[in-house]
Amino acid sequence: RKEVEQDPGPFNVPEGATVAFNCTYSNSASQSFFWYRQDCRKEPKLLMSVYSSGNEDGRFTAQLNRASQYISLLIRDSKLSDSATYLCVVNSGTASKLTFGTGTRLQVTL
Amino acid sequence: GAGVSQSPSNKVTEKGKDVELRCDPISGHTALYWYRQSLGQGLEFLIYFQGNSAPDKSGLPSDRFSAERTGGSVSTLTIQRTQQEDSAVYLCASSLRANSPLHFGNGTRLTVT
DSSP, X not given: OOSEEEOOOOEXXXXXXXXXXXXXXXXXXXXXXXXXXXXXXXXXXXXXXXXXXXXXXXXXXXXXXXXXXXXXXXXXXXXXXXXXEEEEEEEOTTSOOEEEOOOEEEEEEO | OOSOEEEOSEEEEOTTOOEEEEEEOOTTOOEEEEEEEOTTXXXXXXXXXXXXXXXXXXXXXXXXXXXXXXXXXXXXXXXXXXXGGGOEEEEEEEESSTTSOOEEOOOEEEEEO
């Protein structure tokens, strides 16, 4: 099983839609979780950290489910500018290696 | 500048040559990571530094790859006897401390001909 797994997509959604992505991780001792956004041929940029109790930043909501070992990202009221690849990042237990998923591609259309 | 700086931004080299990639992290960031990304692929972890030491270098693909960090700041990734499969974007990231959010540089696009 891969350390971090994501559905590659693409997810094609109309503007204004709500879309959600999941990311599963294999190491039950992982403590740090993040969502990054990567635009084509650009470096990844931090979207948000994921906290145990779940957290929200505007239209974006991140949640952690430790029992099932996955994190999720919900995007409400999708904008064209949300089109990008969304990467989940998990640390490898007590180690400080941060492992990236291969990303989920989102395409928001008119 | 306030961000992570990488140089060169692009490097074309002939197979068999050595290359050196540089990363200048955000001032005060103790953790530094190197990743590489091939076209259309995910980020592959190479090595992690905490200060000047590398507690995790498990991702280095072969002994042709080495990295160092001096003064708790600048890091250099060296690839010896480059091969075509080394062609990728090499991304450096720094963070305030281990497991904190990463801030990436723009990357070095390496092409081995």
